[in-house]
Amino acid sequence: MYNCIYIIDNIDIRERGNCMLQMMSISVKSLSTIGSTPKSSNHDSEMEFPQDFRCPISMELMKEPVIISTGVTYERKNIEKWFFSYNKKTCPATMQNIVNFGVTPNYTLKRLILVWQNSHSPSSSSSSSPSESFKRDEIVSLLNTLASSPFKVKSLKKLKEIIKIGDERKLDFIILGGLDVLFKLVVQVLLDCSDFAVFQACEEALGVLQHFVVSGEDDGKVIELLSQPECMKSMVIILQRGSKEARVYVISILKKLANSSFNWKVIVDDQGIGMFKSMLELASDEISTKASSSAFDLFIKILDSSKKSRSKAIEAGAMCTLIELLPDANKSKCEKILQIIKLLCECVDGRVAFTEHRLATGAVSQKMFDVSDMASKICVKIFSLICSFHPTEKVLEEMMVYGVVKKLVVLLHTSGQSSTKNKVVDMFKKHSNLWSRYPCFPDELKGYLCLHH
Known part of the structure; x- marks a missing residue:
């Protein structure tokens, strides 16, 4: 606790007293709400860790050390609780005012903590240290080879196998500057994409990188590098022209980037149509189910981020491809x-593309009540959008012919109220005059909807 109160020399007497009371208060709280008591850590409590390895808030060993804008390192969950649960706008250790509340993983300190733990662990064998050292030396050797040799693929494949071993090897790789080496290999394809060796090295470098991107929280350096416009352009090139394995690497990386609240605007504006065409091709691939599923997930993430992306996807032919994939798709797909x-269909171009496709109404109608409750609700939303914003007589007639209206009648008879049922009622109120001309339209609905002959 006292470690948190040494930093207020330049604050006036009144502020100093307030700061000390504040720090003492949060430090006491931290014992019960932020960190766990020493008794809860069986193995850790048996070792005396260096003070620099402990979080200044909880005084416990840091597992996810992060640096804030003042340069002080804290355990991630503790500093985030300080900022976002307690709504503090100061650095707990220095009491400096904070404007930027972002955090950066302290990979070097995390690596030092892991090394210290391994070297002081009672269960660690005497042979583990040489093995650890050998792996680090091998990473250094491979990185040197990548920097100097024109034959890079073999070294990249070895690196990929080493990286798979675990987080310690990943930390070694990052600390040794491996990410910057990979980044240079990936963007090199922009300068000479006709060179097969350069192209293949880019593919293998992406194969290594995919093992780093886990989330936006833990891999800030990786996210930062991959977010560079040059890197994104290179990945789109591989997505369009690379091997199937390399395209799966790219989809995997992009999907994980999407989970980190990545801003897609620049890449959609610059490479959108080509990227979407390649994603549609991969989504249509029946050989790799995992790649196809990932491509659909990524599609949803990107389209959900902006209306501009939807226009680009429609221009790339997404509506036509999706309608043709729908009849044979399994439940998840x-x-x-x-x-x-x-x-x-939430944008004008999408509704036009839907109504112009001769199979669209029938394909979507077929999936109502035939897949899942979720699928049926989405079908209703699609037809609600069409009926509200693009209700051509041709489409309304198709909805009757392909049985959409009949299925909507079933939903109209369900008990209770729901947003889905409300959409159905709204469609009938707007278009029953046309649908009621057909002999198969239920007579009882005419009275219910107050229709006049």
């Missing part, structure tokens, strides 16, 4: 396809 169609 079907729900994703319908979700994408719904997102596309």
Whole structure:
């Protein structure tokens, strides 16, 4: 606790007293709400860790050390609780005012903590240290080879195998500057994409990088590098022209980037149509189910981020491809396809593309009540969008012919109120005059909807 109160020399007497009371208060709270008591850590409590390895807030060993804008390192969950649960706008250790509340992983300190733990662990064998050292030396050797040799693929494949071993090897790789080496190999394809060796090295470098991107929280350096426009352009090139394995690497990386609240605007504006065409091709691939599923997930993430992306996807032919994939799609894929169609129908171009496709109404109608409750609800949303904003007589007639209206009647008879049922009622109120001309339209609905002959 006292470690947190040494930094207020330049604050006036009144502020000093307030700061000390504040720090003492949060330090006491931290014992019960932020960190765990020493008794809860069986192995850790048996070792006396260096003071620099302990979080200044909880005084416990840091597992995810992060640096804030003042340069002080804290355990991630503790400093985030300080900022976002207690709504503090100061650095707990220095009491400096904070404007930027972002945090950066302290990989070097995390590595030092892991090394210290391994060297002081009672269960660690005497042979573990040489092995650890050998792996680090091997990473150094491989990175040197990548920097000097024109034959890079073999070294990259060895690096990929080493990286798979675990987080310690990843930390070694980052500390030794490996990410910057990979970044240079990836963007090199922009300068000479006709060189097969350069192209293949870029593919293998992406194969290594995919093992680093886990989330936006833990891999700030990786996210930062991959977010560079040059790197994104290179990945789109691989997505368009690379091997199937390399394209799966790219989809995997992009999907994980999407989970980190990545801003897609620049890449969509610059490479959108080509990127979406390649994603659609991968999504249509029946050989790799995992790659196809990931491509659909990524599609949803990107389209959900902006309306501009939806226009680009429509221009790339997304609506036509999705409608043709829908009839034979399994449950999981079907729900994703319908979700994408719904997102596309939220813009004018998407609704036009839907109504102009001769199979669209029938394909979506077929999936109502035939897949899942979720799929049926999405189908209703799609037809609600069409009926509200683009209700051509041709489409309304198709909805009757392909049985959409009949299925909507079933939903109209469900008990209770729901947003889905409300959409159905709204569609009938707007278009029953046209649908009631057909002999198969239920007579009881005419009275219910107050229709006049």
